[in-house]
Amino acid sequence: MRHSHIIDLRSDTVTLPTDEMLEAARHAKMGDDYYCEDPTVNRLQELAAQKMGKDAALLVPSGTQANLISLMSNCNKGELVILESESHIYWYEVGGVSSVAGLLPWTIKSAKGAYDPDDLKAPIRPKNLSYPEPSLICVENTHNRHGGTVITADQLGQISSIAKQNNLKLYMDGARIFNAAIALKTSPDKLTKHVDNMMFCLSKGLCCPVGSIIVGDKEFIGRARKIRKLLGGQLRQAGIIAAPGIVALEKMVDRLRIDHENAKLLAQKISKIKGINIDINSVQTNMATFTLDSQIDDSVFLNKLKEQGVLALPMSKNKIRLVTHYGIERSDIEKASVIIEEALTGYDL
Ligand code: TLP
16 A cells, blocks of 8 residues: 555545544533433524525434435325435435335436426426326425535525425435535525425534434424434433534534535546546536446456555546535645546556
8 A cells, every 4th residue: 555544535524523523522411312302402403494594404414314204204204305416315225215205206307407497397397186186396406316416505496495385395305515605605504495404414524423413494393303213213311412513513514614615625636637527517526426437347447446455436438427525625636636647547548
């Protein structure tokens, strides 16, 4: 191995808690969250609801569970849910949308994550004896498989009016909503005001070891609380995980701009390498997603990187993702780009 430390660009989920988070966990006041008696969980939930401009919030173990609970709290079994065709819910959540929530996913393609309002007409049809009832539109912001792209407040506003006109709910998988807000130079509540409810993750770029938060109105969060229990996600003395969450919301948000700068720098550097195709305009937050020329074997490429201490994530055939996060410095970006270039030498490109 050429480098003494691993440059892990697979995901921002690999981040470790900061010392301040560990200290906060150690000193957290705790109680049984079944009785809503964990003061630290209560404080985190209030803070989260306030930041997202909603009435109430619920801490849950993971983003996947947050999405599943939200689908089940927004819809009845057998209803139709509109998902973006590259969405995390559709690709990476074990099909819980169908197998557990009992919903029919109707997928719509988009350029960078935001639906073209005209495309929503296909699943939202006039009532008919044969059609399943559409009840929910989901959006993902930032959009993972589109390369961390953002959906603007205007775009959300347009989707929201269509949802309202047709009596549908609008839900946002905002796993990385703070990345979106920072890239758009706005506050998260300016984005979330267009959706009925949403979730965001503490355990990605914000560095918490665990946890996601669902936010929405009181009635919705009440239903979500019961479904969390149904799915086995009831927490007890969860102050120990809520305390790092409070540190995350108070101290770790602003620094995400550094991750965005690093992703841009990385994208610019690798865009000059033969064999790599990257759309620089899609590099809007902390991800640089690219494709390799077809004559390159992606697993050979990934192994060459790994041997030199760089980890990257395969997304589909020849589509690779690099994610910047806390712990990845500018010098790591410089090193990683050299290693990527070296891994692609020797090909007839
Ligand atoms: N995404 C992970 C992997 O599953 C791909 C990652 O490394 O990016 N929504 C979005 C948009 C996500 O990116 C993820 C995690 C989730 C939901 C699920 O969160 P967790 O992993 O906490 O269940």
